Amino acid sequence: xxxxxxxxxxxxxxxxxxxxxxxxxxxxxxxxxxxxxxxxxxxxxxxxxxxxxxxxxxxxxxxxxxxxxxxxxxxxxxxxxxxxxxxxxxxxxxxxxxxxxxxxxxxxxxxxxxxxxxxxxxxxxxxxxxxxxxxxxxxxxxxxxxxxxx
Amino acid sequence: xxxxxxxxxxxxxxxxxxxxxxxxxxxxxxxxxxxxxxxxxxxxxxxxxxxxxxxxxxxxxxxxxxxxxxxxxxxxxxxxxxxxxxxxxxxxxxxxxxxxxxxxxxxxxx
Numbered sequence: 642x643x644x645x646x647x648x649x650x651x652x653x654x655x656x657x658x659x660x661x662x663x664x665x666x667x668x669x670x671x672x673x674x675x676x677x678x679x680x681x682x683x684x685x686x687x688x689x690x691x692x693x694x695x696x697x698x699x700x701x702x703x704x705x706x707x708x709x710x711x712x713x714x715x716x717x718x719x720x721x722x723x724x725x726x727x728x729x730x731x732x733x734x735x736x737x738x739x740x741x742x743x744x745x746x747x748x749x750x751x752x753x754x755x756x757x758x759x760x761x762x763x764x765x766x767x768x769x770x771x772x773x774x775x776x777x778x779x780x781x782x783x784x785x786x787x788x789x790x791x
Numbered sequence: 792x793x794x795x796x797x798x799x800x801x802x803x804x805x806x807x808x809x810x811x812x813x814x815x816x817x818x819x820x821x822x823x824x825x826x827x828x829x830x831x832x833x834x835x836x837x838x839x840x841x842x843x844x845x846x847x848x849x850x851x852x853x854x855x856x857x858x859x860x861x862x863x864x865x866x867x868x869x870x871x872x873x874x875x876x877x878x879x880x881x882x883x884x885x886x887x888x889x890x891x892x893x894x895x896x897x898x899x900x901x
Contacts, residue, residue, distance in 0.1 A: 659814040684874045695813050741883040749854040752846035759881050
């Protein structure tokens with residue numbers, strides 16, 4: 642994991658699913674000055690960032706260790722924002738089925754994007770789908786209320 | 792993550808310490824599959840000391856539950872924190888699993 646210049650915090654990490662937890666812990670440790678509560682950071686933001694990195698490494702970079710993922714974090718007074726970019730060709734987030742539908746409930750995959758949408762306030766993809774931006778605000782109605790529409 | 796395996800009557804109890812995430816989910820899967828191969832049928836996975844489960848961890852639990860049922864058994868979960876329970880509720884997996892308040896309650900009626 643290397644820290645780059647630009648933004649509040651920019652990290653480049655190699656594609657290795659074992660590095661995700663440490664990278665997320667590091668980003669969260671740098672967000673403590675935000676007005677977003679520790680509980681929301683530790684659940685909503687942790688889940689969102691973990692799932693974004695997992696998708697980037699497993700599906701975007703297809704587990705290729707020669708490829709890397711860049712995380713760019715902006716710490717606003719009333720929000721935290723992370724952009725995760727992989728080196729894959731992207732995907733269409735609208736093509737991912739709802740994992741809570743009865744026919745999908747027993748699938749062993751496909752819940753990451755759903756959790757991101759549920760737990761973050763905003764979720765934005767670039768046009769080709771290899772970059773996602775997560776925004777969590779301090780002023781959400783409750784600890785777990787997100788509801789991004791992307 | 793580490794886990795401790797014990798046996799209470801005929802039930803295999805697995806305590807998960809730390810995080811159940813994409814980087815370690817296969818360790819738990821391997822452990823349970825080995826127990827199934829040995830003929831074990833009833834399982835409780837206890838999350839009293841689990842800080843976090845990601846979507847890959849949830850997926851492994853779904854996969855193991857299916858496999859255990861195919862062998863005529865049952866998987867129950869116990870001791871979810873409020874945050875973990877929220878993840879199960881959001882994904883509606885609370886409708887798929889029998890989730891007990893604690894290990895003792897999970898063991899009742901097996």
